[in-house]
Amino acid sequence: MRTSTVLLALPALSTAQQFPFVDQVKAFFGQASASISSAIPEASIPPIPNPIAAGAAAIAAANVQRLTLDNHERVLRPGAATASPGVEEWMIFVTGGNKTCFGNCKGVEQTFNESVALISASPSPPNLALLDCETDGVLCNAWTVTIPSILHLQIPQPLADQSKPSTTIRYIAVNRTSATAPEFAALHLQEKYKETQPYDGFFHPFSGPLAIAGALIPFGYLMWGIAKVPSWAIMIGISFFSRTFMGRRFGPQAGRDGQAPAAAAPAAPAQ
Template structure:
């Protein structure tokens, strides 16, 4: 009876002895897998995002009031190709874009690597209207915007053909990287009309006479003066005009006016 009990207990003892070994084996594989997983990224990053997060800050020059004439200009008459093409992204901050240019700026940063990979890639630059309000005012542009410029090179007689400028407005909330890249890659700039107005940065009347930058300074000065200062100035000028009119002598008789009638003679 005792022998049968012992025999019946042997399988249970055998299982009890095997359980620690199974747990050790399971723990060993679990540890190896966790170590292997810890060395791998939890998610695969987007290569486009990883590559272009800060590319615009590195490879795209900033257009400023000091360097715009030296940076954006046609090449030599003997250079190739015959037209210098520029894409200038106009952005801003809280002053000129009210803090809503973030999405458009990310889209432009992402489009830089796509545009530069094109065999006919244009020259790229960006203009910050918060930092260069005078230049933005002189060119009559506001963010977010993309300026597509084509500057022909001088002719053999050194005459300069007119430049082509297109201002492409960018949607602040729905713009994407592919849409900005398509401006060049798919020639979407041709859908926008050529600007030929008064504020043309190269061939407009102000630019021809060298008055576009002074006009930009004037517009910038008016924008920084508070409205209450304008009201006080207008009030002082109007009061000065009214006081001068009140103190002015009565108007003299004009030379062509008929003489006054003589007083009748009294009878003697």
């Protein structure tokens, strides 16, 4: 029965295909389907995270302290005095973002995170910290650091009389494109940090003249503020200052009233 019904419908279908109305209906539904498809965006497939990078970031988050302007004095404070004073070793990774590192520190920061597991597995691991100059520019300017880099600190514990020897600091440059996790780890495991001479200059963050005078952080604010000023504003200021100076130095000598000085009276004729 169903077969006979289909057979009877075949001539009707073949006849209907000869009418343009059927074609118009087909075209209408085709356009509607295309409009709906374009209105519904394709489901974006989220990228699969790198398990190595994710694991390294988790280990770094658990072992690396975030150094900021507010907590750096408390975090880097040496331990209590002991019978046999020792030295606290610190490795501070200095990084930045789009403005301070032009977006080129993301890869080397991941490499540093991968080295944290190697460093932490050593018999006497150092204290690890991260300083982000994108969010803590004042501290970075006060310490005059470069991005990216490693600050290696040796902070001595106070003696029995509460006197504290000077802190040793080394500024170790890092190649943002070719640095590897074993190279970071070798700074501690193989004491490669000793290949860099300690810094003992004017801007020493612990024993320099500015630090002793308590002016290191104000200096950091000053340099941070200057860095925030657009270059065009600095050029306008220099141009205005130079024109004012040149005008006063080489311009016409005006009197007190702003008028040119009167000409001298002619000499009286001789009698």
